[in-house]
Each structure stands twice: as C-alpha cells, then as structure tokens.
Amino acid sequence: MSSSRFSPALQASDLNDFIAPSQDCIVSLNKNSAASRLPIKKKQVVVSTKPPEESVKISLKDCLACSGCITSAETVMLEKQSLDDFVTRINSGKTVIVSVSPQSRASLAAFFGLSQSQVFRKLTALFKSMGVKAVYDTSSSRDLALIEACNEFISRYKLSQLSSDKEVGTSLPVLSSACPGWICYAEKTLGSYILPYISSVKSPQQVIGAAIKHHMVEKLGLKPYDVYHVTVMPCYDKKLEAVRGDFVFSVEEKEVTEVDSVLTTGEVLDLIQSKSVDFKTMEESPLDRLLTNVDDGGHLYGVSGGSGGYAETIFRYAARALFNREIEGPLDFKILRNSDFREVTLEVEGRPVLKFALCYGFRNLQNIVRKVKMGKCEYQFIEVMACPSGCLNGGGQIKPAKGQSPKDLIQQLEGVYGLASVCDFNFISLLTHSSFMSNFSAILLQLSCSLLTSYILLNLAVIATRTFLLVASHYMLPLTLNLVNQVSVSNPFDNPIAKRLYDDWLVQPGSDNAKRYLHTQYHPVVKSVTSQLQNW
CATH class of the missing domain: 3.40.50.1780 (Rossmann fold)
Known part of the structure; x- marks a missing residue:
C-alpha cells in the first residue's frame, strides 16, 4: 500500500515510504535498549549492546502519537x-x-x-x-x-x-x-x-x-x-x-x-x-x-x-x-x-x-x-x-476503468x-428510448434529403445519427438505469x-x-x- 492512497493533506504532512531522520518515530518501541551514548564533543563512538531484535509492530494509534510518517511498514501498521x-x-x-x-x-x-x-x-x-x-x-x-x-x-x-x-x-x-x-x-x-x-x-x-x-x-x-x-x-x-x-x-x-x-x-x-x-x-x-x-x-x-x-x-x-x-x-x-x-x-x-x-x-x-x-x-x-x-x-474508491x-x-x-434531478432523468429517458432514437434518425435523414440531396451531406447525417446513438447508449443509458432507483433527498x-x-x-x-x-x-x-x- 502506497501513501498515495491517503488524502493529499496527509501526503503533504510528511507521509513518505521511507524514514528520514526528521520523520523517525518518536514512540519508544524497545525499552530494554542498552545503548550507551557518550557526549558528542568527545567524538567517541557510540557503543551498543543489544539483545537480538524482534519484529516490531507499530499500531496506527502509535503512529498518530507523533507528527512523523506513515512509513514503508504500512502493511504492518x-x-x-x-x-x-x-x-x-x-x-x-x-x-x-x-x-x-x-x-x-x-x-x-x-x-x-x-x-x-x-x-x-x-x-x-x-x-x-x-x-x-x-x-x-x-x-x-x-x-x-x-x-x-x-x-x-x-x-x-x-x-x-x-x-x-x-x-x-x-x-x-x-x-x-x-x-x-x-x-x-x-x-x-x-x-x-x-x-x-x-x-x-x-x-x-x-x-x-x-x-x-x-x-x-x-x-x-x-x-x-x-x-x-x-x-x-x-x-x-x-x-x-x-x-x-x-x-x-x-x-x-x-x-x-x-x-x-x-x-x-x-x-x-x-x-x-x-x-x-x-x-x-x-x-x-x-x-x-x-x-x-x-x-x-x-x-x-x-x-x-x-x-x-x-x-x-x-x-x-x-x-x-x-x-x-x-x-x-x-x-x-x-x-x-x-x-x-x-x-x-x-x-x-x-x-x-x-x-x-x-x-x-x-x-x-x-x-x-x-x-x-x-x-x-x-x-x-x-x-x-x-x-x-x-x-x-x-x-479508497474504485479506480477509473481503462480509457476512462x-x-x-x-x-x-x-x-x-x-x-441528477428528476428533469434530467425524464430528458435522458426520452433520449435513450428506442422509438425516439429511430424517429430521430429518420428525421435527420429526411431533412438532409429534402434540403440537399448531396451524397456527402447524406452520409454526414447518417454518421451523426450513429454517433449520437452510440454516445447515448454508452453514457446516458447506464445513468438512466441508475436514476430509476435514485436516492430520495430528505x-x-x-x-x-x-x-x-x-x-x-x-x-x-x-x-x-x-x-x-x-x-x-x-x-x-x-x-x-x-x-x-x-x-x-
């Protein structure tokens, strides 16, 4: 799980998949540490004697105790x-x-x-x-x-x-x-x-x-x-x-x-x-x-x-x-x-x-x-x-489909x-009704023939009709089906x-x-x- 799944505000708050010194967790996870830190001014090496380390589990509650990060251990947390x-x-x-x-x-x-x-x-x-x-x-x-x-x-x-x-x-x-x-x-x-x-x-x-x-x-x-x-x-x-x-x-x-x-x-x-x-x-x-x-x-x-x-x-x-x-x-x-x-x-x-x-x-x-x-x-x-x-x-929502x-x-x-409003629903229902579609296609063809019998314009009318039908069936019909059982506003x-x-x-x-x-x-x-x- 990447931090990108969290909201932009949280990502901006030091959420990264690594622990930099400025992000290190402030929760004490191992209270038995026997490390001896000598004064820095003497420039002596820190000598550490630790028992074998066990896997650490950090809870989300622990994570929220500091202003650190959601780290690469997200799967554990x-x-x-x-x-x-x-x-x-x-x-x-x-x-x-x-x-x-x-x-x-x-x-x-x-x-x-x-x-x-x-x-x-x-x-x-x-x-x-x-x-x-x-x-x-x-x-x-x-x-x-x-x-x-x-x-x-x-x-x-x-x-x-x-x-x-x-x-x-x-x-x-x-x-x-x-x-x-x-x-x-x-x-x-x-x-x-x-x-x-x-x-x-x-x-x-x-x-x-x-x-x-x-x-x-x-x-x-x-x-x-x-x-x-x-x-x-x-x-x-x-x-x-x-x-x-x-x-x-x-x-x-x-x-x-x-x-x-x-x-x-x-x-x-x-x-x-x-x-x-x-x-x-x-x-x-x-x-x-x-x-x-x-x-x-x-x-x-x-x-x-x-x-x-x-x-x-x-x-x-x-x-x-x-x-x-x-x-x-x-x-x-x-x-x-x-x-x-x-x-x-x-x-x-x-x-x-x-x-x-x-x-x-x-x-x-x-x-x-x-x-x-x-x-x-x-x-x-x-x-x-x-x-x-x-x-x-x-x-956490489902991602867009391919091409969407x-x-x-x-x-x-x-x-x-x-x-969407009820008016939107009625309008979309009209547009997606099969009889309306066939009549609309016929009207376009008749208009193109009566006005100009040009072969080019006739074909343009057919193409436009098919395009309209395709768009309506792809975008409007699913919406119409969902609006049938639309949630009532209360x-x-x-x-x-x-x-x-x-x-x-x-x-x-x-x-x-x-x-x-x-x-x-x-x-x-x-x-x-x-x-x-x-x-x-």
Whole structure:
C-alpha cells in the first residue's frame, strides 16, 4: 500500500515510504535498549549492546502519537484494518456489524452498472452469507451529525454576534470536521491556532460507531466488547480516524473502540471478486432498518451532496433559524477560482448575511487556512475536504476503468449518487428510448434529403445519427438505469431514526448526552526534535 492512497493533506504532512531522520518515530518501541551514548564533543563512538531484535509492530494509534510518517511498514501498521482481518474476525465468535457509506455504494454501483439500492441489498446478502449480523447505512448517522452541526453553528453564530472580542471571534468561521485527512493535517501541521475553528461534531463514521457501541448493543442484548464493528468507506484516512484515542472507551476494564476496522470501497470490491460470484446477478437481501435510511416503500433516502451536504444543510437551516428565510430549490453555489472552491450567499434587503463555501483539495485548503490565520476569512462556514472533488473521489474508491478519465468517473459517480434531478432523468429517458432514437434518425435523414440531396451531406447525417446513438447508449443509458432507483433527498430533521435516537438516548440536539457521544475534541501534535535527532 502506497501513501498515495491517503488524502493529499496527509501526503503533504510528511507521509513518505521511507524514514528520514526528521520523520523517525518518536514512540519508544524497545525499552530494554542498552545503548550507551557518550557526549558528542568527545567524538567517541557510540557503543551498543543489544539483545537480538524482534519484529516490531507499530499500531496506527502509535503512529498518530507523533507528527512523523506513515512509513514503508504500512502493511504492518494496517494489519488490523485489513480485509484478511475482517474475514478472520467473522469466525472469531464476535457479533460482526458492517456500516456502509453512501459514497462507497455509489462507487460500486457505477462499477457494476447497478443502482445504489441494488448494490446495498446485494452487499447485505453477501456480508450475511459470510456471517455478518447486520448491515447498516451511515446516511442515518450522517443525518445525526448534520443535526448536531446545525445546532452547533447557530450557537457559534450567536456567540460571534455578542462581542468583537478576539476570543469570542474564534467561534467563526466553523470548519467542517468529517474529513479525517483534513483533521490529521490540522493537528499535525497547523496546530492550535486553527483547531478552535473546527466543528466538534464527529464524522458519520464515528457517530454510527458511538450509536452502535454505546446504545444499540443494549437493543441487541450484547456488550460493547462483544461487537466487532466494521465500516466501508471511500477513504484510507478513515482507518486513521477509527483508532484515535478519543474514540476508545472502557467497559468492565476492557478497551472498546467505536469502530474496530475500516474497509475501503476497493477492498470490498476485492472481497466480491475473491468470492468468484456474479455480483450483478446475486440475490438481494432485505435491508436492516434499525440504522438504515430506507422508507416503507423500500427506497433509500438522505441528503444531497457527495461529501455529506454539510454546507447546504447548515445554510438552509441557518437561513430559516436566523433570518426567517425559507430557501426553495437548489442552492446557487458560484464557482470561484476552480470547481473545487465554491460559495453561496444569502442576502436580506440587499445585504449579505450568510456566506458559506465548499473547499475541496489541498491547494484550496491552504488558501482558506491562510485567510483564517490572518483574520480575513469572509465565510461563516466552510465544508472542508482534503481530496479534490470531495469524498466521491476518495483514495479508497474504485479506480477509473481503462480509457476512462478521473473527471468522467466523478461525473458518473455524481449521477449514480443521486445528484441528477428528476428533469434530467425524464430528458435522458426520452433520449435513450428506442422509438425516439429511430424517429430521430429518420428525421435527420429526411431533412438532409429534402434540403440537399448531396451524397456527402447524406452520409454526414447518417454518421451523426450513429454517433449520437452510440454516445447515448454508452453514457446516458447506464445513468438512466441508475436514476430509476435514485436516492430520495430528505431533511435530516425529518429522519425517524434520528428522532428515535434523540428520544431514547440523546434527549435533544446539543444536550449533555449529545455532546458526550456525538462530539469530540482535537489536539495539536508537537514535534519532538530531541527524539528525532537521537539516531544522528
């Protein structure tokens, strides 16, 4: 596994496949070292007497304890976040629960030419045939995270209006917290000046982990340590997030992690292909409704936005809660310096009162951080993602097919994900209908003959028709098939799962229970120069 699979922000944070002196691990791995280091000024040789060395295993938690690197020992560090370990755990006697992200579903749907709903039902059947107890949907936990994020933004916005004091002023802008690559980069490289601006709300991965390990286990009649919880994510950085010390708790003197393992979309594809089954023709299984966004008709639902819809959801909520403005229709995000940096503004009586931004990719991220540091950021909320194009383009997603550009793949994923409108669907259905195609061909030929009987123009018409048919069948038809079972766009506050969890467990948004289980904190990581220079 190369470090290139991690997000650009993490790669920029000293992630290399070698250990240079400036990157050497600061964790003491061998406490029995008998090395005697004499003063350098005497220029004497260091004499070392060591017992035979054993293979060292560095955990991901150890790696996150410093601002060093993910080294060439990645395969060792990630051994408990692997497909092999997942298969082993299924047979260990623990109750295995899998939570699947919508971005991963979309990637698999695009690869197999299926809808998200079909993919989810087939994945459920596959996992359960292997012994998995339940398969859930992180769209449900994303709705919980969005509700908490809306409540947090309103509180911080109101706080910012109370005083111009610098300390109070750090309440805005709010920087989203769902991207672990961005969080790791902020903690290791940017430090304490940026961390107060980051939302304290956990990512959907960790929210569903908290819901399962702290609450749902009781409904299942289990102990938290009896459950092995696996998530399927579009991003390798999620493996790092899962092992953060903040997401570990103790039960009966046993350490329990909210998420025990993370598989990327690509790893799940490897699992499917290793089973030597035709995934497209596999039988489908009913979905587990306990933590899955599926309505009574069997249709999936969730927010729009390939990276979680944080900016859009909070913008709409803030417009209504703060300015009594109900926004109908899609938001008008304006592209600024590139397609990965967009902004949307709410004006009241000709005056801008809310200004939000989407900031994807490391280059845009650096520009925003610079403005925040200088106190010149004009936005109240910024949806930050380390990967260009956001989560749909995560490093753990299935790679483009041969001859397919990354840009084409992203466009395909956006269509499969459900970002196309119903009007788009009707138009595409019309274009790809066989009777329309044959009539369209005939019309072109008749026009060319009636206007000019030129042999050249006639042939051009035939070529144009064939080209149109080819393009339509290759690009539009798969999209049409996927849009038939498009995920319905919904309001997180209307989610019955979220309402039930608040009633039974969390009480209300922003409550003590909500803050305890759905919020976290961040820690600046200080480089240890002394430890890094020891081996010079």
